[in-house]
Amino acid sequence: MQDWIVHKVLANAVDRFPDQPFLIYEDQLISYKELDDVTDVLASALLQEGFGRGDKIAILALNQLEWLYTYFAAAKIGVGVVALNVRYRDSELEYMLNNSKTKGIVSISGHQSFDFVQFFEKFKDKIPTVEKYIFIGYGFEGSLSFDELLARPLDRGRLEAAKQAVLEEDTAVVIYTSGTTGKPKGTMITNRSILASAKAQADHLSLGAGDCTVGSLPLNHVGGITCAVHALLVCYGSIVLVPEFIPEKVLQVIHHVKPTVFGGVPTMYHMVLNHKHINQYDLSSxxxxxxxxxxxxxTQCEMIETKFPNAKIINLYGLSETSGACIMTRLTDSLEKVQQSIGVPIGDFSLMIVDAEQKELASGEVGEVAVKGGCRAKGYFELEEETRLAFSEDGWLYTGDMGYLDHEGYVILKGRKKEMYIQGGYNVYPVEVENILMSHPKIGFAAGIGVPDSFLGEVGRYYIIPREGATITEEEVKSFCQQHLADYKVPRQVVFVSQLPQTPAGKIQKSALKEQYLKQLQ
Structure with missing residues (x-):
């Protein structure tokens, strides 16, 4: 790609496919040219309001047109977007907005029963760097209207000058790590890194102008903004936005719009695949x-293969720190390979498995997964020590995930470095046990953590959601695991639950499970 700058990639798409629909939202089709025109006006209005290269503007909205209008407008003038989730409340918003030194915020007026206008009007003193409040809908006195900004006259000369100043290494979006461990860190994803990941993904999957993806992963996560929006932007495809993940809504979109690509985390697939009316929808596109x-x-792989009859299943591995995808299985891989591995590096990215001293390990040896390439983000905003530990000077990113390479160079993921527990001197990776548990016909979902034990040091505590209508006992669970796992991997504690805590991106939040467990001990 000649210029790794978001607004130039959009301009290229406009030159080649001006009338191609890029965004599909409810009954609206927004072409590449329409998106470019609208975001020119919004970018010009943001310049008038005092935003400039290097500033931050936060977005607190659903997967809707205004989210992407703000993002592409900000990208044109070098303003970094701080991507927030509508589930966030005072503690998260106070920390993230202050930590990122956000200058302005674009927010929906409310969501479900929560009034963001009322909230921010009372909260202003706690987020002193925020000078501009722009509401999609009604606002408070002194705030700005999103629609009014879109109605302003365009200052073409000023906008073009701002566009010329944007660089590849400018921050395009700040995404806060989902907080599975510790305090969230603001990952600075650049123009270059987000496009490098997106281009590598699109090329790896041979995506083109005829492809359309379901945009149900949140846009404040790389799964939404990179793996969906930018991956289809770089190949001139389209994205059908789903405001928030609701299984029936996703099924309806696939049935009516006929997209070609669907992406989600395992919890999302679980909810879609187990929807009681799934067989009423045509998923063949x-x-x-x-x-x-x-x-x-x-088990989930097999269900996907059954319910999506024409689909190839692809594993995708990526983090905020890699701006999106960096490792994926191949279109030619067998189902068995997909069940075992997360894949190989995509694009021209490199990887290695390292020990505690960050020395490369041989195939078959378990260590930390390290990734190198254009997808690597710039670091964590104003967190020098955390950046130094994860982002090496020679270009490697140390992911904190454990795995090993098989004889073909595929990565076998073992789980988070901090998720591993040591039971009686043996290393146990919960994901391995979880996979066995979820192969049981009565188990819908499982998540494991290590908890202290006076004799063994640590033992496995596994939280299980039974399948709908199924009844299963602790003895059945342990007996099943004994048939398939080494004895030290068999869960010592089994807890049946109806739901599990999730991060905003839909991953199981194991830090919350540990907190719940520790509270019970008090």
């Missing part, structure tokens, strides 16, 4: 089902 976030267990 989907040619690629992308599963990201964590290993897809074998």
């Amino acid at each position: 989907i040619k690629v089902c992308i599963a990201g976030g964590s290993n897809v267990d074998p």
